[in-house]
Amino acid sequence: MQTEQLILQRLDTISARLDELQRGRRAVDELFDELTPIAREALATAIARLDALDKQGHFAFVAELVQVGRRVVEGFTPADVRQLGDAIVGILDVVRALTRPEVLQIASEAATAMRDAEHATPMGAFRALRATRDDDVQKGIGLFVDVLRRVGHGVNAAAARDGKALDQKAKLAELLGPRRARMLPAPSRAPTVPTSSVPARKPEERAIDPSAWTRELAETIARANDITLDAPRWALLDAARADFAATKASPNIQRLTSIAGVTTRDLYQLFPKAPARTIAKIAGLPKPAGCL
Amino acid sequence: MKRIVILGAGTAGTMMANRLARMLPVGWDVVLLDRDDAHVYQPGLLFLPFGAYREDELVRPRTQLVDSRVQLRLVAIDRVASDEKRVVLGDGESISYDFLILATGSRLLPEATPGLASEGWRTTAHDFYTVEGARALRQSLDSFHAGRLVVNIAELPIKCPVAPLEFMFLADAYFTQRGDRDRIELVLATPLEGAFTKPVASALLGGMLAQRRIEVVGDFAASEVDGARKRLTSYDGRELDYDLLVSIPSHGGAELIKRSVLGDANGWIPTDRETLAVTGVERTFAVGDATDLPSSKAGAVAHFQGDVLTPNLLAAIDNRPPVARFDGHTNCFIETGYGRAMLIDFNYDTEPLPGKFPLPGVGPFTLLGESAINHWGKLAFKWLYWNVIVAGKELPLDHRMLMAGKRAA
Numbered sequence: 141m142q143t144e145q146l147i148l149q150r151l152d153t154i155s156a157r158l159d160e161l162q163r164g165r166r167a168v169d170e171l172f173d174e175l176t177p178i179a180r181e182a183l184a185t186a187i188a189r190l191d192a193l194d195k196q197g198h199f200a201f202v203a204e205l206v207q208v209g210r211r212v213v214e215g216f217t218p219a220d221v222r223q224l225g226d227a228i229v230g231i232l233d234v235v236r237a238l239t240r241p242e243v244l245q246i247a248s249e250a251a252t253a254m255r256d257a258e259h260a261t262p263m264g265a266f267r268a269l270r271a272t273r274d275d276d277v278q279k280g281i282g283l284f285v286d287v288l289r290r291v292g293h294g295v296n297a298a299a300a301r302d303g304k305a306l307d308q309k310a311k312l313a314e315l316l317g318p319r320r321a322r323m324l325p326a327p328s329r330a331p332t333v334p335t336s337s338v339p340a341r342k343p344e345e346r347a348i349d350p351s352a353w354t355r356e357l358a359e360t361i362a363r364a365n366d367i368t369l370d371a372p373r374w375a376l377l378d379a380a381r382a383d384f385a386a387t388k389a390s391p392n393i394q395r396l397t398s399i400a401g402v403t404t405r406d407l408y409q410l411f412p413k414a415p416a417r418t419i420a421k422i423a424g425l426p427k428p429a430g431c432l
Numbered sequence: 433m434k435r436i437v438i439l440g441a442g443t444a445g446t447m448m449a450n451r452l453a454r455m456l457p458v459g460w461d462v463v464l465l466d467r468d469d470a471h472v473y474q475p476g477l478l479f480l481p482f483g484a485y486r487e488d489e490l491v492r493p494r495t496q497l498v499d500s501r502v503q504l505r506l507v508a509i510d511r512v513a514s515d516e517k518r519v520v521l522g523d524g525e526s527i528s529y530d531f532l533i534l535a536t537g538s539r540l541l542p543e544a545t546p547g548l549a550s551e552g553w554r555t556t557a558h559d560f561y562t563v564e565g566a567r568a569l570r571q572s573l574d575s576f577h578a579g580r581l582v583v584n585i586a587e588l589p590i591k592c593p594v595a596p597l598e599f600m601f602l603a604d605a606y607f608t609q610r611g612d613r614d615r616i617e618l619v620l621a622t623p624l625e626g627a628f629t630k631p632v633a634s635a636l637l638g639g640m641l642a643q644r645r646i647e648v649v650g651d652f653a654a655s656e657v658d659g660a661r662k663r664l665t666s667y668d669g670r671e672l673d674y675d676l677l678v679s680i681p682s683h684g685g686a687e688l689i690k691r692s693v694l695g696d697a698n699g700w701i702p703t704d705r706e707t708l709a710v711t712g713v714e715r716t717f718a719v720g721d722a723t724d725l726p727s728s729k730a731g732a733v734a735h736f737q738g739d740v741l742t743p744n745l746l747a748a749i750d751n752r753p754p755v756a757r758f759d760g761h762t763n764c765f766i767e768t769g770y771g772r773a774m775l776i777d778f779n780y781d782t783e784p785l786p787g788k789f790p791l792p793g794v795g796p797f798t799l800l801g802e803s804a805i806n807h808w809g810k811l812a813f814k815w816l817y818w819n820v821i822v823a824g825k826e827l828p829l830d831h832r833m834l835m836a837g838k839r840a841a
Contacts, residue, residue, distance in 0.1 A: 172825065179828035183790065190792040191836035199793030387705065388780065389726035392588045393623060393653055394682070398697035404587075404653065408667040414651040417625060429629035431593050431728050431762060432637075432776060432784055 246283075353424030361422045365413075369422075373410050376400050377423045390420045390428040434460045436745070437519055437529035439509060439688070441466035441494045443474075443822060444720030444734035445535030450824025451742050453499040460749075463527060464504045465519070469493045472563060473817055474591070475731065475810075478598055478767065480566035481573050482606050487563060489814075497822055512692040514713050531715045531745060534694070534701055536686035538591055538721035538729055544682035545586050545654050552659030557677040560599065561591065572676060573606070578615035579675030584664055585622045586654045587682040591721060591729045594776075596620065596680050597627060598767045604644045605769030618645065621652040621664065621672055630783040633776075636800050640768070654679075683729075685722055700724035705780070707754040708741045715748065717741055727760040727780065735821050736761045739831035761833040763789075765810035773806035775799055779833040785840065790829060792837035799838065 193199065216224075224231075237243060253260070263271065271277050358377065362369050369377070379400040383391045393416045397404055407415040416428045436452060438445045441464050449464040456462065476490040498504045508522030518528040540561055542549040548557060558572060559565040581603060583596050590596075600620055607613040620627060620641075627641055627648045628634040641648055655667045657677070664672040685699025694713065695701050702711040703723040710716040719737045721729040740756040747755050760780030767773045775797045776784035786800040796805050820827060 176826050176828055180826075183828045184830065186791055187834065187836050190794060194792035194837065202793075387726055394587050394589065394698055398700075401697070404655075404667060408653075412668060414625070414668075416623075417651070427625065427629070430588070430624050431764075431778065432597070432628055432630060432633050432766075 350424060357424065358422050365418055365422065367411060367418070367422065376402070376407075376410065376419055380419050380423045380425060384423075384425050390416070390425045392416050392428045434530045435463060435528065436460060436531045436533065437463045437465065437527055438533040438535055439465055439512070439519065440535035440537055440686070440720075440722070441471065441498070441504065442535060442537050442720065443731045443817075444537070444722075444738065445533070446471065446494065446497050446822050447734060447738050447824045448533055448535060448719060448741065449502045449504075450497075450499045450822070451738060452745070452824075453501040454824070455742065455746065457749075462502045463529075464498060464502050465507060465509055465521075465527075466494060466504075467506065467508045469495060469506055471497055471822070473814060474561075475817070476814065477560055477563065477566045478595055478602070480563070481560050481569040481599075482602055483570060487567065491563065492818065497818075499824070509688050510691065511688055512694060514692070514694065514716060517715070529715075531748065532717070533741070533745070534689070534710065534716065534718040534722050535720050536689055536722045538589075538683045539686060540681045541684045542679065542681040544684075545657060545679070547657035547659055548586075548679055548681060550659055552657075552662065552677075556662055556675070557657060557659055557679060559679055559681055561595075561680065569678065573603075576616070576676050577612045580617040580619060580673065581676045581678065582619045582621055582664060582672055582674040583678045583680075584620075584652070584654055584672075585624075585680045588623060589729060590680050590683050592764075593728055593730075594764055594766045596622070599678060600641075600646050601644065601769040602767060604646060617647070619647045619649060619672070619674075621649040621654070621666075623653045624650060626650045632786070633784050633800060636786060637774075689722065696724055705760070706740075706757040707744055708737060708758060709744070709754070717745060725760070727758075728762045728764070730762060730764055731817065731821065732763045733761070735827070736763075736831040738824070739826070756831075759832045761831060763833075765806060765813065767807065767810055768802050771807050772802040772804055773810045774802055775806050775809065777833060777838075782833060782835070785838040787838035789837055790834075 238247075261267075272281065359369055362373075367373065376396065380391055380396065383389075383395065383399050391399060393404055393407060396402070396407060396416060396419065411418045419425075420427050436456070438449050441449070445464060445466070449462050452460075452462050471492050471494045473490045473492075476485045479485045480487070480490070494506070495504060510520045510522050510524075512519055512532065512534075513526075514532075516528075517530070517532075518526045519532070520526055540559065542553070542559065554565070554568040555572070558569040560569050583599055583603075585596050597620070600618055603618060604613065607616050626634070627650075628637055649670075649672065651668075652670065652672070653667045654664055656665050657663070657679075658665070662674050662677070664674060664677060666672075685695045685701065687699070689695040689699045689701060694710070701718040701722050701724060703709070703718040703725055704711060705725050705727075708717050708719055708723075710718050719741050720734040727733050737758055740758040743756045744754040747753065761777075762779065763775070763777045765773050765775050775789055777789055777799055778784045784800055788795040789797045789799050797803070797809055798806060819825075
């Protein structure tokens with residue numbers, strides 16, 4: 141009696157556990173079902189947003205930035221970067237000075253003049269002298285001399301710091317490099333793998349204009365492929381064209397045997413080389429293709 | 433009680449049964465018929481010959497995969513009497529239906545290539561599209577150390593059109609890692625013009641085969657196999673000698689479709705390419721490999737078709753016109769060996785294009801390019817298959833192919 145009781149109790153416990161497991165599993169299933177429409181919305185939104193960014197060129201831009209980053213990393217040693225770090229405050233000061241509105245205005249005016257360079261009036265010495273009567277020109281000359289003075293000062297200060305005694309001409313030459321070196325072309329870039337290359341279509345992939353096909357054209361193409369079109373061959377061409385019109389896919393060998401009621405051997409007898417492809421070619425259809 | 437009968441409990445049939453069981457209104461039964469209890473995860477068969485999966489990982493009982501509300505019956509089916517809206521079983525019993533879904537799939541027809549399935553079959557000539565075939569091929573590959581291995585696609589259409597290419601890539605990696613790649617010649621003989629027939633894929637991937645020293649013989653329609661001499665012959669008289677032949681045999685529709693006079697000469701069911709209704713037969717739909725559609729015969733395609741068929745069937749039940757249109761969308765991982773894979777995404781109108789999937793710019797999967805993440809995706813697909821696709825759950829993805837994330841050609 142007692143054993144029976146114990147067994148029954150055990151069974152009750154097990155049954156209760158199974159119910160628990162069942163509930164737990166159902167909860168997970170329900171969660172999955174609940175989440176699916178939400179996930180679908182979220183994914184659709186994500187795809188739309190990312191697609192917009194993609195079309196604006198963000199991802200292509202980042203991909204190129206990565207390339208630039210790579211080149212910077214390859215072109216500069218850690219020592220260079222350290223030197224850059226030491227000088228960074230000075231560099232940023234210069235940048236800050238350069239980007240002040242007044243400076244940008246000056247640079248913009250200069251750029252405009254240079255852009256219109258071909259319209260600049262050529263001047264001889266006398267004309268140039270007469271031009272200095274203009275207030276703006278005088279101001280420009282004053283500014284130019286000021287710049288020269290500061291550059292010269294900077295060069296002298298640097299030479300003094302290095303403890304080198306350099307001749308003015310030699311100093312300038314060192315800054316600018318020898319004439320020949322100045323004529324060198326920009327450093328060549330390693331050829332990059334095009335990330336958005338558009339592969340050229342092979343010549344035979346010219347898009348076929350289905351409306352341009354005529355039976356006479358078929359005869360011509362057939363002759364070019366050493367085929368004379370007779371009744372059984374025309375039957376195949378007509379079957380292929382009808383099938384393409386219905387399915388928008390050119391029939392392969394198996395499909396041709398089905399729609400035209402012929403065997404594969406018949407096909408090869410009538411069109412000895414690559415029958416499905418040849419039939420498509422003569423019938424003005426795209427060649428039968430696989431998925432890839 | 434009204435009844436929907438589904439023939440075939442493979443990927444498409446089981447998926448549809450599970451979906452409908454959840455979505456049909458009260459008063460509707462779902463009956464699912466198949467002749468055996470072994471559901472095979474077919475994408476895994478590619479890996480069996482290389483020892484990467486065990487057989488028991490790839491096969492599950494059909495009974496374990498169906499919703500409890502589905503009436504699964506393991507019986508032989510004789511034919512469909514569509515005029516009388518009933519299915520006749522092998523033992524003569526009839527099951528009447530209000531709507532019928534044909535998910536009878538495709539079958540291998542090695543006997544369609546004379547000589548293939550006779551001398552040498554499963555010793556020097558193999559297929560890996562069945563469990564027995566993959567198992568036998570595993571033995572042969574183990575002891576194959578030198579000579580020419582020919583992979584031949586007998587005829588199109590086939591299931592999973594990229595699998596022959598995947599096999600070549602895996603074989604190249606397998607032999608290389610084993611150290612005898614230099615004594616082995618790998619040849620792909622295909623009835624297509626080449627390994628790649630689409631312009632963008634050809635341009636981007638053309639070098640892949642040369643790089644791996646895989647030779648391609650195009651326009652090769654196999655006419656017969658001489659198993660004794662180990663020679664493969666094509667309809668245009670070319671001969672290809674082999675030491676080991678891996679054949680992807682001709683495919684055809686299920687025999688019962690022929691008996692029911694529902695398919696074309698090869699047993700494929702004429703199906704509307706957008707609504708999935710069977711042409712000229714009332715209240716009948718087709719899904720998966722069984723159709724004559726130009727879309728690929730693949731599991732992902734069955735899933736996307738299911739997203740279209742379910743609402744269309746529910747609309748038909750309400751006497752409304754179809755609401756969803758299938759765009760031929762296919763999404764396939766292509767194993768390329770060495771822990772990498774490619775992903776292709778395309779439909780009826782758009783060939784595989786490069787880019788990122790599913791999130792533009794982010795991915796994580798790369799289209800028409802090799803990556804390790806793609807390979808992990810292919811492996812993870814097995815979980816997705818058993819627990820989401822076959823279970824008839826929905827993926828949070830539009831069933832249609834999207835151009836988002838793709839770079840147009």
